[in-house]
Amino acid sequence: MAPDPDTLILSAEGEIEDRPAPELEISAADDPAALAGQIAAATTVAVRFASFADGRGFSHIRTLRERLGFQGDIRAVGHVIPDQFLFLVRCGASSVEVPAAQAAIWERALGLVTIALQPAVNDARIAVAGPSRGQAGLAAAAAE
């Protein structure tokens, strides 16, 4: 399927121009564990949000990374909002499909919060403190 010209694909590092179509799409009602075979064979898996308010996709993304050990591209697609970008990245999404006109807002939204108080899947962009992190977490966050 040809990519939609009104959208572009963003990762935490910026726009991804080469955009392979996902081999598999997981919707909110799906059980990723039941699709483990197809997931293992894929390089890009899309996780679809029918509405930004339906947070099941966040758990699916974590399950793909943490439980099923999927190493490829996880792309959030559908109705997501800029304020969710950091949450998506922290849960393990590696890309998100956004309206091209909104790209700047998305990129800006990602950097507004740089501290978290709980560990997640991908905390490369963020300093994590909190009660399971001990002094090391505090020191890292203080250095931010």
Place this chain on the structure above:
Amino acid sequence: MYVQTEIDGALLAQRTAQFRDQVARRLSGELSEDEFKPLRLMNGLYLQLHAYMLRVAIPYGTLSADQMDVLADIAERYDRGYGHFTTRQNIQFNWPRLEDVPDILDDLAKVGLHAIQTSGNCIRNVTADPFAGAVADEIDDPRVWAEVIRQWSTLHPEFSFLPRKFKIAVTGAAHDRAATWFHDIGLIVRENAGGERGFEVLVGGGQGRTPMIARQVRDFLPEAHLLSYLEAILRVYNLAGRRDNKYKARIKILVHETGIEDFRRQVEAEWAAIRDGALTLDPSSVARIRQGFAGPDLPARATTAHDERLARDFVYARWARHNLVAHRHAEHAIVTVSLKPVGGVPGDATAEQMRSLADLARRFSRDEIRIHHTQNVILPHVARADLPALHDALDAAGLAAANVGLVGDIIACPGLDYCALANARSIPIAQAISRRLAEPEALEAIGPIKINISGCINACGHHHVGHIGILGVERKGEEQYQLTLGGRSDENPAIGRVLGPGFTAEGVVPAIEKILEAYLAHRHEGESFIDAVTRLGNDPFKEAVYGA
């Protein structure tokens, strides 16, 4: 007192800047109300009947005097001179202007306060026993654990878009003052046979239109695993909770429809996969939090001044009888300041009263203030020697109502006077009851009783767990009130049973008087209202109210 770290401060500053940007985009028209709604709801900002309402979190109900002063300043500068303390230990401002909200949040942030997660389908402000760290019957300070949970749940990347809101309460005492059996998750600190500390974990309690008493999902969870276990419960709920109907979306419905055994099996399976991972609590982090709650040194002082005043002043003695609770240091007391003066609005405090409370907390309670879910204010560490001076200062500020736990100490939601969801007014009913039963002698004759009023089925006024519950409904365009009897939210949880057909606003007070008369006629020596209702059931009361 626990002071949030620099990290908390930095996170708060970032979050406030983010919201300022969102408000600017809304005011310029770049964001529509539909697009703005999810953003404002993540910052405690509701659109009510007449205006925006800002709900400010008071974590585990604990405030410093400086924080109370800032709440007073906000009430004065940005509102109409008062604030409303809620049944969830928060405070609401009913009249802020949207363009002022970022400045309000900045003012709050300067003293470590915020409005994060006071609305929206996320993990809400964690509540705890309002007497924590002071009361005599405590095993462990629940605020340590509430703070651990606050940190973990703040801007949680996976659990900020749940099927519905999610409320967690913690108690560490023998007597449950945190209503743990009526929360999405209730945690009760326990010690096992080996002397190890942990939690009894309850799940699926709640009020609203489908009241349910929680079920026990685990009898003992070692403390190190608190967060991984919570994460397991939340993941099961996030994935399986109903999203097709907002009235069936709370975890209580999932637990009920799944069955507790099957639900437990799912949670335990999820937990088995993550239990020894990154969420295992770091003992040094917990110790640091615990240190913050260690509480003040309270040297023993002679209680003579209090004892003498008790003997010669019956008004003072009455206040002492109803508004004091035993402190773990015998020469001290926990003082409840009633925000329920006769004919007043339950939970409302003026800016002036807030400043008085801050001042009195500095002078008499080691800078500490608590908000009770009954919408009263607590001064937790008062030397008995200081009680006469405190009482007189409260009296001068109009805050010495001696009715804690009595008929006048009514819980009420804001109701149709403010709320967009309400079907009926709550505040005028509370006022009418408190005016009708204002005589101190009558209050004392009736003794301890909880009357709770909700202006609609969402039950913010906790009517299901009132010894007498009053529910406002709309019938043929008229406000009607339905009565329930026998609810309680303590360690013997029960949901009130409907008495019979409802009443008009004018009919409620006479019906309540008849219920109370029937109680006085039927009670055994020394038997409280709730014990009598539990023993007798509704019938004698029904007879008294509806009989010829």
